[in-house]
Amino acid sequence: MTAFYVMIIASLLIALGFLAAFMWSVKKGHYDDDYTPAVRILLDDHEILTTKTIKQKSDQKTL
Amino acid sequence: MNAEKLRTEKEVQTKHTCYHCGEDCLDEIIVQDNHEFCCDGCSVVYDLLKENDLCRYYSIDGAQGISPDKAYFKGKYDYLDLPEISEKMLEFTDGRLSRVNWQIPKMHCSSCIWLLEQLYRINPAIRSSVVNFPEKKVRITFEAGEIDLSELAGLITRLGYEPYISLNDVEGKQIKKWNRTRLYKIGIAGFAFGNIMMLSFPEYFHLGNSSSDQNLRTMFGILNFALSLPVFFYCASDFFKSAWSALRGKYLNIDAPIALALLCVFLTSIYQIVSETGPGYFDSLAGAVFFMLVGRYFQDKTYAGISFERDYKSYFPVAVSVFNKGIETRKPITDLSPRDQIVVRNEELIPADSVLLSSRAMIDYSFVSGESEPVERNVGDTIYAGGKQTGPAIELEVLREVSQSYLTQLWNHDTFSKEKEDQNHTLAARINKYFSVIVLIIAAITFLVWFIILKNPETAFRAFTTCLLVACPCALLLSSTFTNGNLLGLFGKHRFYPKNAHTIERLAHIDTVVFDKTGTITQANEADVEFIGRELSDEELVMIKTIAMQSSHPLSRMIVKSLNGVSASRRSLGQYAESGGAGIKALWGKKEVKLGSAKWVGEKLAENIQNDASHVYISIEDNICGYFTIKSKYRPELEKTIKSLQNNGYQTYLLSGDKPTDKALLKPIFGHDYNLFFNQKPEEKLHFIENLQSKLGRNVLMVGDGLNDAGALRQSDVGIAISDDINNFSPSCDAIVEGSQLALLPAYMKLARSGQQIIKVSFGISLFYNIAGLTFAVSGNLSPVIAAILMPVSSVTIVAFTTLASNLAARKWIKK
Numbered sequence: 001m002t003a004f005y006v007m008i009i010a011s012l013l014i015a016l017g018f019l020a021a022f023m024w025s026v027k028k029g030h031y032d033d034d035y036t037p038a039v040r041i042l043l044d045d046h047e048i049l050t051t052k053t054i055k056q057k058s059d060q061k062t063l
Numbered sequence: 064m065n066a067e068k069l070r071t072e073k074e075v076q077t078k079h080t081c082y083h084c085g086e087d088c089l090d091e092i093i094v095q096d097n098h099e100f101c102c103d104g105c106s107v108v109y110d111l112l113k114e115n116d117l118c119r120y121y122s123i124d125g126a127q128g129i130s131p132d133k134a135y136f137k138g139k140y141d142y143l144d145l146p147e148i149s150e151k152m153l154e155f156t157d158g159r160l161s162r163v164n165w166q167i168p169k170m171h172c173s174s175c176i177w178l179l180e181q182l183y184r185i186n187p188a189i190r191s192s193v194v195n196f197p198e199k200k201v202r203i204t205f206e207a208g209e210i211d212l213s214e215l216a217g218l219i220t221r222l223g224y225e226p227y228i229s230l231n232d233v234e235g236k237q238i239k240k241w242n243r244t245r246l247y248k249i250g251i252a253g254f255a256f257g258n259i260m261m262l263s264f265p266e267y268f269h270l271g272n273s274s275s276d277q278n279l280r281t282m283f284g285i286l287n288f289a290l291s292l293p294v295f296f297y298c299a300s301d302f303f304k305s306a307w308s309a310l311r312g313k314y315l316n317i318d319a320p321i322a323l324a325l326l327c328v329f330l331t332s333i334y335q336i337v338s339e340t341g342p343g344y345f346d347s348l349a350g351a352v353f354f355m356l357v358g359r360y361f362q363d364k365t366y367a368g369i370s371f372e373r374d375y376k377s378y379f380p381v382a383v384s385v386f387n388k389g390i391e392t393r394k395p396i397t398d399l400s401p402r403d404q405i406v407v408r409n410e411e412l413i414p415a416d417s418v419l420l421s422s423r424a425m426i427d428y429s430f431v432s433g434e435s436e437p438v439e440r441n442v443g444d445t446i447y448a449g450g451k452q453t454g455p456a457i458e459l460e461v462l463r464e465v466s467q468s469y470l471t472q473l474w475n476h477d478t479f480s481k482e483k484e485d486q487n488h489t490l491a492a493r494i495n496k497y498f499s500v501i502v503l504i505i506a507a508i509t510f511l512v513w514f515i516i517l518k519n520p521e522t523a524f525r526a527f528t529t530c531l532l533v534a535c536p537c538a539l540l541l542s543s544t545f546t547n548g549n550l551l552g553l554f555g556k557h558r559f560y561p562k563n564a565h566t567i568e569r570l571a572h573i574d575t576v577v578f579d580k581t582g583t584i585t586q587a588n589e590a591d592v593e594f595i596g597r598e599l600s601d602e603e604l605v606m607i608k609t610i611a612m613q614s615s616h617p618l619s620r621m622i623v624k625s626l627n628g629v630s631a632s633r634r635s636l637g638q639y640a641e642s643g644g645a646g647i648k649a650l651w652g653k654k655e656v657k658l659g660s661a662k663w664v665g666e667k668l669a670e671n672i673q674n675d676a677s678h679v680y681i682s683i684e685d686n687i688c689g690y691f692t693i694k695s696k697y698r699p700e701l702e703k704t705i706k707s708l709q710n711n712g713y714q715t716y717l718l719s720g721d722k723p724t725d726k727a728l729l730k731p732i733f734g735h736d737y738n739l740f741f742n743q744k745p746e747e748k749l750h751f752i753e754n755l756q757s758k759l760g761r762n763v764l765m766v767g768d769g770l771n772d773a774g775a776l777r778q779s780d781v782g783i784a785i786s787d788d789i790n791n792f793s794p795s796c797d798a799i800v801e802g803s804q805l806a807l808l809p810a811y812m813k814l815a816r817s818g819q820q821i822i823k824v825s826f827g828i829s830l831f832y833n834i835a836g837l838t839f840a841v842s843g844n845l846s847p848v849i850a851a852i853l854m855p856v857s858s859v860t861i862v863a864f865t866t867l868a869s870n871l872a873a874r875k876w877i878k879k
Contacts, residue, residue, distance in 0.1 A: 004279060012258065012286070019254045026246045036176065036196040043123065043177045 083109050085126035091630075104130040108223055115185045117178065124174040129223030134410055140220075142382030142393035143212035143228075151233050152212060154202070160190065161207040165226035167219070170199050179224065186210060186218060197366075229792070230379040234397060248298040249356050255290045255298075256349040260851070262287055266342045267848040284336040284343060291345040295329050299352045317492040320499040321540065324531050325351070331528040340521075344532060346851045351537045354858045358541050361548030362564045366555065369799060371562045375449075375470055375770060378430075378792045383407065383414050386458070399461050408456040409615060415448050416468045417459035424457045425616065426450040430769040431470065432744070433581045433720020435695065436677075437617065449770060454615050470770070489568055490822055491543035498539060502837075506530035509841045522843040529845040533836030538829030538857050543822050546865040550818050553873045558801040559811055566797045569781050570815040572762050575755060576708055576808075577775070579748075579767035580719035583785050586802070589696040592625035596681070596689010603688070604629045607681060610649045610656055613639055618679055619647070619658070621693050646679075657682045661690075695725065700806035702732045707809040709734065714761070718743045718751060720771050749774035756780070764812075766805070770794055810876045817872035824868070825861050832857040 025031070079088040081101035088101040096113070100106040108128060112120055120128070142148055155162040170179070175194075179201050182192045188209035193202045205215060216226055262283045270276075299322075306322035325348060332343030370377075384406040385394040391406065396414040399405070404420070407413055413426070424446065425437040431449040440446055446459060448468040465471070506527050513523035547564030554561060561567050578584055599607070609631045611619040623631075637650035646659010657664050657680075664682040680690040708715055716738045717729065723741035730736045740751070752775050755761045765772065765779035768786065773794040776782030784796040785805060793799055800808075836853050839845040 001275075001278070005282065008262070008282070008286070015254060015258055019250060022250045023247055026243050026250070031243070031246055033195045033197060036194055039173050039176055039196065040180070043173065 080126070081105050081128075082121070082126055083128035084130050085128070086130075102130060104133065104223075107131070108221070111185070111222065112178075117181055117184065120174050120178050123177055124172050127172045127174040129169050131221055131223045132225045134408065135217075135220050135225065136408075137217070138391075138393065140213040140216040142395060143216055145395065148233055148381065148395060149212050152228075156207055159207055160204055162202060162204045163212065163215070164200055164202045165216075165219075165228070166198070166200050167224045168199055168227050169224050170194070170196065170201075175224070178222065179219070182219070189215070228381055230376040230381055230396065231373070233381050233395065234376070245356070245360055248301075249353070249360060251293050252298040252349060252353040252356055255294045256346070256353045259287050259290050259346045259349050262290075263342065263346045263847065263851065267851065280342070281339075287343060287345040288333065288336055291329070291332070291348055294349045294352050295325065298356060299325055302355075317489070317495050317540065320495065320502075321355070321537065324537075327528045327531045331525070331532075342847050344529075344847050344850050346847070347532060347854045350851070350854045350858075354855075355537055355540055355544075358544035358548065362544040362551070366560055369560055371796060371799070373792055374795060375773075378412070378449075378770065379414055379465075380412055383411075396465050399465055401461055401463060403461045405459050405461060406456055407452045407459060409454060410451055413446055413448055413450050413452065413459065415461050415465045416463045417446055417448075417461045419444050419446055419457065420460055421457040425453045427453050427617075429581055429587075431771055433579065433769055433771045435581045435585075435617075435721050453617070489543065489565060490819060491539060494826055495539055502530065502833075505837065505841070513843065519843075525845075526840060526843045529840040529843075529850070530837060532850060533833060533840050533845065533853070537854075538832060538861055539826055541858055541861050542825035542829060542865060545862050546818055546822050546825065546869055549866050549869045550814065550873075553814070553869065554811065557807060557811075557877060558804045559798065559807070560800070561798040562796075566781060567815050567818055569762075569797075570764070570812060571819045573764040573781060573812060574712070575714045575716070575761040575763045577716045577718055577752065577755075577763060577765045577779070579765075579769070579772050579775075580717060580725075581721050582768040583766055583772075584701050584717075584805075585695045585697055587787070590621040590625075591692075591694045591696055592621055593692050594689055595692060596687075599688060601629075603683065605632050606651050606656055606683075607658065609634065610636060610639070610647060610651070610658060613649070614641055614647050616641075616647075618677055618693055622658075622679065622691055625691075654684050656684075694728075697728075697732075698802070698805060704806050704808055705732055705734075711809060711813075713812075714738075716740070716751075718748050718775070720744065720748075720769075745771045745774050748772065749778050751775070752778045766800075766808070768793065807877060810878075813876045814873055817876065818869060821865055821868045821872065825865050828864060829857060829861055832860075 079092050079099050079101075080086065081088055082098035083100055083105035086101050088099055091102070093100040093103070093106045095106055095109065098109070100109065105128060108131060112118055143152060152163055153161050154164050167175075167179070170176070176196060179194050180192050182203065183189045188206045190204045190206065192204070194200070195202070201219075203215065216228075219226065265283075302318045302322050302325065305316065305318040309316040309319060328344050328348050332345050332348065335341035335343045379396065382393040382395050383399070384391050385399075386404040386406060394403075399415050405414075405417065419440050419442055422442050424440045426440055426446060427437040428434050428447075428450040430451075431447075437453050445462065447470070448465065449470045509530055510523050510527040513519050513526050544564070547567055550567055551561060551564065554567075561570070581587075604626060608623055608626045608629050611622045611626075612631055613619075613636065634651075639647070639649040641647045642659075642663070646657055646663035648655060648657040648659075648663075650656075659680060661667075661678065661680055664680040664687055665685065666680055666682075666687050677693045678690045679693065681688045705715055715733060717733060717740065719739075719741050720743050721741060723739075726736060726739060726741070729739055733739060743751070748771070752763050752765060755763050756778075763779040764781045764783065765775050766783045766785060767776055768784055772782075772784075776784065776794060776796045781798065782796040783798045783800055784793040785802050786793045786799055787802040800811075832853060836845065836850070839849055
């Protein structure tokens with residue numbers, strides 16, 4: 001019988017964890033814009049390395 | 064012989080399209096790096112991108128570039144660096160890093176998103192930039208000391224993406240930020256609903272009745288109670304607050320019976336747990352709250368990038384150029400005081416009532432008063448705020464502060480403080496009132512019967528509270544919220560954006576439609592141009608186009624546009640002169656060419672010249688070749704739309720601020736001319752609608768676009784603003800429609816009416832569930848399982864029905 005008590009409490013706690021995660025993501029603004037992130041992942045990130053970008057990167061590293 | 068025929072006789076030339084913006088290269092073709100560009104602006108942006116290795120821009124979506132704003136000049140954004148302005152502009156700053164959130168109306172595709180997020184590659188002082196596409200905003204984080212706001216604004220303007228900064232960003236009410244609380248409440252309610260149902264499952268199957276399970280039953284009961292606490296006190300708080308404030312105002316609104324039902328269910332359930340007489344109805348409670356919150360979320364959808372609450376402050380710029388002891392600086396317009404000397408350039412707005420110091424100005428008041436042609440003003444004339452200067456820069460001396468101008472007085476009219484919405488008059492609210500009263504009576508009778516006649520007090524209480532639970536008008540509420548919510552989405556797909564569900568209901572009761580003319584039923588920037596006279600040679604066409612290009616008068620611009628097959632010459636013209644209201648003249652080599660009114664070229668007007676168009680005469684060396692007729696172009700589907708409205712029983716009117724030049728043209732479209740009114744001032748438009756409403760008792764729909772329609776839009780039962788660019792300013796209204804979709808207006812109204820019928824039918828369905836549940840409740844037999852089943856089943860049925868029915872109705876009425 002005690003097994004039931006433990007199991008129920010445990011499952012409720014896990015569910016609470018998910019709820020907390022949901023609230024946290026709303027707070028962080030994940031639900032403010034549900035369109036742009038979808039477009040963003042389709043634009044990939046190759047950078048054509050030219051002397052200018054290499055110089056920029058090394059400048060940023062030394063800053 | 065008209066220009067069109069001449070054009071087709073020319074040889075067909077190969078098409079040159081600009082590599083940057085995709086438009087045809089008409090007048091000049093700039094070649095660079097084996098690519099062709101249509102103008103300097105586009106090739107400069109290309110250079111900028113190439114220099115920073117950003118040419119990937121062109122491979123994402125093709126030639127989606129934008130030619131940068133030609134009105135930009137160095138120093139335009141200097142006012143942003145003024146401390147009082149930058150303070151309001153910056154979202155965040157800590158001395159090292161600053162963040163600003165600007166609206167970029169020109170953003171329109173994935174290339175734009177990509178480029179705007181690569182800004183850090185152009186200027187290393189920019190740390191990052193994140194685009195929010197539905198809102199058309201970009202959030203830029205930059206190093207505070209390394210780059211000024213004005214430089215930042217200049218950078219994105221030179222790429223073609225100028226920020227839209229208006230007086231509203233600096234003062235005036237900020238547009239409400241999207242509310243996250245709703246989502247928190249939905250999350251908690253959903254969590255509680257699911258878990259309570261899970262814990263109630265044994266009860267549904269009548270398990271756990273043996274004594275050994277008693278402890279478990281108690282524990283489940285306590286857990287259910289604990290889970291329902293946040294639902295009752297936090298998630299449902301809006302219903303209670305609304306019902307309470309209505310109660311204090313001594314009337315019952317739609318939330319009152321819901322609040323009462325929730326309260327009864329909560330108390331009954333607590334009683335059952337405590338006295339161990341039952342498991343309580345917490346699952347129905349949480350379920351009801353969850354479904355209603357979800358419904359409200361869909362119904363109150365606001366469109367992220369559109370605002371219905373804009374007032375004149377969104378139309379005005381933040382700063383204007385001021386001359387102070389010979390030096391030109393930018394000053395916020397709210398700091399303008401009388402006797403300041405300001406400079407207003409071409410296409411810039413005049414921010415305050417002032418006196419003209421320059422010799423001549425051509426002011427375009429079309430957005431403010433509806434007059435389509437610019438008016439000429441001379442030195443010493445008073446010029447009112449709100450007009451745009453067309454032509455060279457002018458100097459003015461300020462007469463009154465911005466807040467004292469004529470335009471502001473217009474906005475202070477009473478109409479703007481009245482509230483149009485009354486939640487208590489929606490269809491749902493009215494049916495609710497009857498329904499609630501009937502249910503209360505049934506519940507009271509049940510209670511009395513059980514208590515007095517059948518002498519069973521316990522069953523009496525149970526029957527009473529379960530009656531109220533079943534009769535919870537949640538199903539009724541869901542009918543209207545989901546129907547309207549779905550309709551909002553369907554309208555949005557066809558680029559018609561009503562402000563909220565209440566607007567759709569008011570739309571269904573309209574019986575009269577009033578149109579504005581300029582910009583609403585006419586297409587701004589387009590015209591029908593025809594040349595009547597002798598045949599013009601190629602050289603003559605080039606001559607006319609080159610000279611007309613020097614003038615910024617709208618008629619000249621229309622002529623230039625109509626001659627788009629002709630390339631203008633770069634030749635410099637001698638003795639170019641423009642005389643406002645009359646015409647322009649210049650020397651082409653040795654020949655004097657004049658374009659203008661009949662008097663200007665020396666033509667004696669015959670009696671039978673029609674007065675329904677503007678005529679621009681051409682004379683070369685005093686020989687009159689003929690004239691151009693320029694008629695405003697009406698939206699192509701206008702006649703069909705008006706006829707369709709009239710066939711469906713709507714009365715139609717036209718109220719225009721313009722002169723009655725097109726009266727003869729409009730008469731066949733509207734059917735008669737006693738419904739057409741011209742030269743209407745903004746106040747007259749407002750009063751006209753007021754009269755229709757009070758004296759004739761009509762429900763009026765007004766369709767307009769300019770500031771001169773603002774009062775009328777507010778006064779009418781439903782005010783629709785037409786916009787060809789949704790993100791630009793449109794005056795305060797109840798709905799926004801894209802210009803090209805105006806033809807669907809009759810279909811939208813039919814759909815709104817269908818929506819009302821669908822709501823009524825789904826009320827019927829919910830009534831059926833209510834009666835079924837009531838029979839159980841009245842007999843005291845409503846077990847939690849029945850209640851728990853009825854609740855989601857009825858909700859799902861209603862949601863499914865309303866969604867399907869409204870989608871079908873949309874497909875029926877809106878045939879593309």
